[in-house]
């Protein structure tokens with residue numbers, strides 16, 4: 001088998017999905033193949049680059065062992081309930097086991113219409129495919145849990161949005177695509193049998209340490225809720241650490257595995273701004289940077305509510321248990337958040353003033369409109385005996401930071417940490433996929449069919465903690481006229 005499939009989701013009852021073949025495209029053309037990920041999944045990258053491999057990614061060829069489906073789900077979109085969603089432009093070819101013995105979904109996004117496409121064409125324009133490839137692979141390099149990009153191809157067909165755009169398909173890999181919205185779909189239909197099966201499948205698949213055959217359904221549901229809360233809390237904390245604004249944290253875009261998906265309108269902040277919001281459709285700032293932890297809490301509350309029928313037959317009992325469980329979310333987030341901040345500031349011990357130390361730094365960044373990424377990188381350089389001066393020309397600190405610097409240095413002196421600078425340089429990236437660079441790469445590809453900038457960004461983002469080979473252009477914040485203030489879902 002060219003792709004060593006081992007499919008399980010398709011063995012769930014047929015009301016979990018629709019069998020759906022990808023729709024072929026006119027002329028598949030390679031954009032990029034992720035050799036290292038292919039190898040990790042037991043797929044020969046040479047084959048993936050062959051005509052048959054590219055045809056597979058484009059949806060023109062069905063590899064042996066694939067059992068393609070579109071999965072069904074529901075969800076709250078910007079807080080409004082939508083009872084019927086599903087993979088409208090994505091088709092799950094099947095699952096493979098990676099070299100880490102974990103299971104991964106292989107999904108084609110932009111592979112044509114499905115029963116859940118509603119008015120959509122099931123296709124993806126080139127721009128969003130490049131954005132997803134770039135950003136998801138960068139997130140992986142940062143150590144943030146995420147879906148990944150195995151390959152991207154052009155289709156040789158136009159996609160019509162407000163204008164005619166080149167079409168593309170991305171092969172996406174994730175631990176699964178089971179969403180909060182998947183649970184909500186069955187809960188809203190009062191399909192308790194399906195809910196029980198989904199809980200069992202998900203707990204066994206993602207949290208096997210919490211699963212055993214003797215557990216009751218209720219115990220499984222509560223264990224799943226607890227694990228998902230922790231995973232989501234840790235995920236959002238890891239987003240905050242790199243200044244990532246997801247932009248569309250609808251319950252159908254939040255995976256029970258705790259990986260990031262749906263790189264539609266996402267963006268990284270340049271200047272530190274807790275109110276940062278980029279998505280053109282997020283008028284109220286619901287999904288702004290500072291709201292992400294609160295929204296994650298809201299989302300897991302939706303999950304808890306959907307699990308009520310599995311938690312107990314007695315609704316009152318179940319609701320009480322769900323509420324109790326949900327109280328754990330804020331401490332899970334705060335724990336992950338302060339741990340992440342300590343790493344960024346080069347600390348290994350715990351001091352109760354650390355939160356205020358971190359907040360004071362962030363307040364200064366905000367007041368002086370400094371770049372989030374470069375400021376933490378500069379701080380990392382200052383942590384050395386003889387501070388490196390690489391970044392100072394791109395992002396130094398004004399004298400208003402002097403008091404804070406003394407405070408931080410005093411705090412550092414409280415603990416013996418010879419590896420402080422190493423830790424900080426390996427935690428605070430020097431390069432992020434900045435919006436203006438992504439836009440430039442997309443523009444070059446869409447208008448001039450040149451993928452040079454795209455490849456350069458992907459290559460350099462493989463090592464976001466190393467300055468080697470990176471020009472100032474890739475590192476520095478955008479000039480005022482280059483700042484990209486708005487992003488689009490691109491569906």
Ligand code: AMP
Nearest residue numbers: 085086087088089117120121122123491
């Ligand atoms: P998203 O905003 O990307 O999370 O998508 C929300 C819903 O719309 C999902 O059910 C998608 O499958 C569906 N959708 C988005 N774009 C398209 C498209 N071009 N064709 C069909 N369905 C789509």
Ligand code: MG
Nearest residue numbers: 252253261262
């Ligand atoms: Mg989505």
